[in-house]
Amino acid sequence: MKSIIGVQMTNTMTKFFFFLILIPLLFIACKKNAVDEKPIDVSIPVTITSIDTTGIENTIELNATATYLVKNSIKANATGYLSSVNVAINDFVNNGATLFSIKTRESKVLGNTINKMDPSLNFGGAIRVHSNTSGIVTMVNVQQGDYVQDGDPLVTINDASSFALVLSLPYELKKYIAVGQQLKVALPDGSSRMATVQKFSPTVDASSQTQNVVLKINGKRDIPENLIVKVRINKTANTATISLPKAAVLSDETQTDFWIMKLINTNTAIKIPIEKGIQTEDRIEIISPILTKEDKILLTGNYGVADTIKVKVIKK
Numbered sequence: 001m002k003s004i005i006g007v008q009m010t011n012t013m014t015k016f017f018f019f020l021i022l023i024p025l026l027f028i029a030c031k032k033n034a035v036d037e038k039p040i041d042v043s044i045p046v047t048i049t050s051i052d053t054t055g056i057e058n059t060i061e062l063n064a065t066a067t068y069l070v071k072n073s074i075k076a077n078a079t080g081y082l083s084s085v086n087v088a089i090n091d092f093v094n095n096g097a098t099l100f101s102i103k104t105r106e107s108k109v110l111g112n113t114i115n116k117m118d119p120s121l122n123f124g125g126a127i128r129v130h131s132n133t134s135g136i137v138t139m140v141n142v143q144q145g146d147y148v149q150d151g152d153p154l155v156t157i158n159d160a161s162s163f164a165l166v167l168s169l170p171y172e173l174k175k176y177i178a179v180g181q182q183l184k185v186a187l188p189d190g191s192s193r194m195a196t197v198q199k200f201s202p203t204v205d206a207s208s209q210t211q212n213v214v215l216k217i218n219g220k221r222d223i224p225e226n227l228i229v230k231v232r233i234n235k236t237a238n239t240a241t242i243s244l245p246k247a248a249v250l251s252d253e254t255q256t257d258f259w260i261m262k263l264i265n266t267n268t269a270i271k272i273p274i275e276k277g278i279q280t281e282d283r284i285e286i287i288s289p290i291l292t293k294e295d296k297i298l299l300t301g302n303y304g305v306a307d308t309i310k311v312k313v314i315k316k
Contacts, residue, residue, distance in 0.1 A: 042310055043267060043310045043311055043312040044301050044305065044310065044312065045301055045311075046298045046299070046301030046302065046314070047298075047300045047315075048263065048297060048298060049245055049248055049297050049298075050293055050294075050295065050296065051242050051243065051244060051286070051292070051293055051297075052242075052243050052244070052283065053240060053241065053242060054241075055240070055241060056241045056243050056280060056283060056285055057236070057280065058235045058236040058278040058280070059232050059233060059234050059235065059280075060232075060233050060235060061186070061233075062168070062169065062170075062173075062231050063167075063228050063231075064165040064166060064168075064185070064215060064228070064229050065166050065229075066163070066225055066227040066228075066229065067164065067165075067225055067226065068159060068160075068162050068163055068164075068225060069163075069214070070158075070161075071156055071157070071158055071159070072132060072135070072156065072157045072158075072159055073155075073156050074154050074155045074157065075151050075153050075154060076100075076129065076150055076151060076152045076154055077127060077129055078102045078104055078150055079102075079148065079149045079150045080102045080103050080104035080105060080147070081102065081105075081146070081147050081148075082100055082101065082102060082143070082144050082145060082146050082147075082148060083101045083103045084144060085099075085100055085140070085142065085143060086099055087099045087100075087137055087155055088137065088140060089137055089138065089139065089140055090136065090138075091137045092134075092136055092137075092160075093131045093136075094134050095131055095132065095133055095134045096130055096131060098128050098130055099129050099130065099131055099155060100128070100129040100154055100155075101127065101128055101129070102127045102128075102129065102148065103127070133157055133160075133161075134159070134160050134161070135157045135158045135159045135160040135161075136157065136158045137155055138157070138158055139155065140154070141154055141155065141156075142155075160221070163217070163221050163223075164215060164217075165185065165195055165214075165217065165229060166213070166215075167212065167213040167214075167215055167231050168205075168211075168212060169210055169211050169212070169213045170208075171204055171209050171210065171211055173233065173235075174211065176234065176235055177213060177233060178197065179197050179200070180196065180197060181196070181197045182194055182195070182196060182218075183195050183197065183215065183231050183232065185215070185217070185230070185231055186229060186230040186232065187223070187229050188227070188229070193217055193218065193219070193223075194218045195215040195216060195218060196215065196216050197213060197214075197215055198214045198215060199213075199214050200213055201213070201214075241277070241285050242285065242286045242290070243283040243284060243286060244283065244286055244291075244297060245283060245284075245299060246279075246282055247300065248260055248297050248298065248299050249284045250302060250303065258275070259272055259273045260272050260274055260286075260298070260302075261298035261305065262295060262296070262297055262298070263296040263298070266313070267310055267313075268309070268310060268311065269309050269311050271307040271308070272289065274286055274287075274289065275288045296313075298311070
């Protein structure tokens with residue numbers, strides 16, 4: 001019996017010593033594996049940019065309509081029948097061109113009688129109606145053979161020299177425009193022209209509080225009437241500004257706080273609150289803090305990150 005108990009105790013002691021030896025071995029093995037494992041790289045891949053000190057413009061675009069300010073109505077200068085009509089809609093006519101010929105009833109009767117007596121007299125010729133301006137015919141009210149009375153409107157001509165762009169300018173923006181100023185005009189087809197501010201309307205629209213401004217196109221005037229164009233007005237033009245691409249500037253949901261992520265060493269970027277100024281389609285002016293060209297600002301990889309982050313700069 002004692003021998004059996006002795007054997008059991010011997011086995012128990014053997015197992016105990018075995019576990020005592022095994023535990024350090026396991027600890028050493030785990031530690032070795034931990035040393036062999038490579039640390040996880042938590043750096044965020046980013047691209048960087050720097051400031052731009054060229055001038056930045058704050059512009060606004062307003063609609064303007066192409067129109068003819070003067071529309072001449074040519075009227076009959078005698079009562080009678082139209083013996084000829086020499087004009088049609090969309091024709092361009094020159095000043096002094098013969099548009100109509102009118103034969104009075106009296107000239108018809110007397111002319112036929114006298115001409116029978118002496119054809120060389122050629123009595124009873126038609127009375128001619130001439131254009132008093134150069135422009136485009138937009139309306140013809142009569143046709144050959146019609147009977148007209150003195151003063152009847154025969155045709156309407158848009159005076160070519162009166163072609164202009166009419167800009168409806170909110171009165172609060174008047175301080176940015178002056179007579180003689182050159183403005184850029186963008187057409188719907190992608191082309192652009194330059195126009196000169198000619199004059200201001202003496203009245204303001206009661207409901208919209210806008211004032212009409214007449215602009216004269218420089219050079220060729222081949223813009224169709226009633227075309228709506230965009231006129232660009234420069235509100236400010238700073239010649240020495242510090243600006244960054246829009247993507248480099250971040251903000252909160254309410255657009256009240258703005259900041260950038262700036263590199264402080266080769267692999268760390270921190271949040272820098274800023275005050276922004278003029279904003280264009282692709283750039284934002286930075287009023288404060290004062291940045292230099294040596295400062296490296298995150299352009300990508302900067303969204304939704306902590307105030308301090310580890311970064312890995314990659315080339316664009």
